[in-house]
Amino acid sequence: MKDQTEPLTALARQPSILIVDDDAANLASLGKVLRREQLDVREASHGREALDLLREQPASVVITDFQMPGMSGLDLLRSIRAISPETEVILITAYGTIEMAVDAMKQGAYDFVVKPFKRHDIVRPVRRALEKYALIEENRRLRNELERTLGVREIIGQSPLMRDTLELVDQVAPSSATVLVTGESGTGKELVARAIHSGSRRSGKPFVAINCAAIPDSILESELFGYERGAFTGAVQRREGRFERAHTGTLFLDEIGEMAPHVQVKLLRVLQEGEIERLGGTQPIMVDCRIVAATNRDLAAEVRDGRFREDLYYRLNVITVELPPLRDRPEDVPLLAHHFLGKYAEKNGKEMLGITSEAMTLLASYKWQGNVRELENVMERAVVLARGPQVTANELPTGVRMGSKSTRTLTIPLGTPLEEVEKRLINETLRITKGDKRLAAQMLGIATRTIYRKLESWGDTE
């Protein structure tokens, strides 16, 4: 599939320019200037011809004279907006028409150049318009790629590490084998557990999840196995446990590393015998559940330290799917970022075109500690804060903008006078921001002028 799309992408990104002017001499000289820049240039002597050429083959940038007989530059701009909204339009105006050109900018023109102009007066805006066009194209390409990936599975990942992982997921899903999903917090363990269920023959049957860390030890047992009426005080009526509810389907035991030892014993027995017993019950009940367990702990180490039963570990660990941390697969960041951009744009009713390349560079180089969940949160915040159609570096949290530097620490002995603490903290933060006081103030949650005042009071004019 990739082989088919690559040349198309290259074609779409080939910068092409269309110039429109009723004055043949102007048209020729502008064409010469731009061809010398190695650009692919077409020429039209009036608006209609320009539109015909555009319909034949789109252009990245159209440069048009403002005053032309018949269709004016402004009319042409409106038509281009309608038939080829991604094309950027630059207007060439005479002095007398500057106001109209400004009005044209409001209607979506990229820029205008006043006659007479020098070579670089036109080359510079053309280059910038081409960059913008390429950026939007790139965003569109990523979105298309996303749609293709999403069509198959909801799990996004094109990096070699994720491809291997997803291949394993596809391989194990159809069986009924017990799977242990491991990975740091926010790497997508639950997503994978659900994918395993939906890729199995049990997909039409229940998927029941239980988070062993979120349920108190005393209740976990009755939650898993259910109870009979009168089994304990408060058991006023019989209740099915999660095992029974997941019968014929999949039971997802999340955060299994947190399971108390006495529940581990019971779980082991169920896995060995395929039967459960409700609390206070006398009859074993046959259950058929596929077990998928997840943990962010190193279970082997937990076994070594005696916190997790070895026999249970081997029962669960028939197949391990290990999710790599996001910082080890930066190639996945652009796709994920776009996925979340789309998700939160829709949720917030915002039209978002993409992410600037500066912002994307920051996202891709950040050492994600909270993994995909952290990236998702960052993108949600960015969409909410974005003032324009693109997420820029301004909408990214300071930590992401500063890179890994923000995780630097400062050790201060207990009992240090507060004023001294404040001084060292502010100075260290300023060192990290390379003296940018506004940014430092933002990181510290204080007003910029407070920093200035304090520096002054410490006799530090830097």
Ligand SMILES: Nc1ncnc2c1ncn2[C@@H]1O[C@H](COP(=O)(O)OP(=O)(O)OP(=O)(O)O)[C@@H](O)[C@H]1O
């Ligand atoms: N590869 C991925 N593609 C798309 N979304 C993802 C991916 N990985 C994670 N997510 C999203 O990130 C969020 C966190 O994922 P999930 O809850 O599966 O992580 P987890 O490993 O179970 O985390 P925790 O250990 O904190 O429970 C979810 O909203 C999930 O949809």
Ligand SMILES: [Mg+2]
């Ligand atoms: Mg989870």
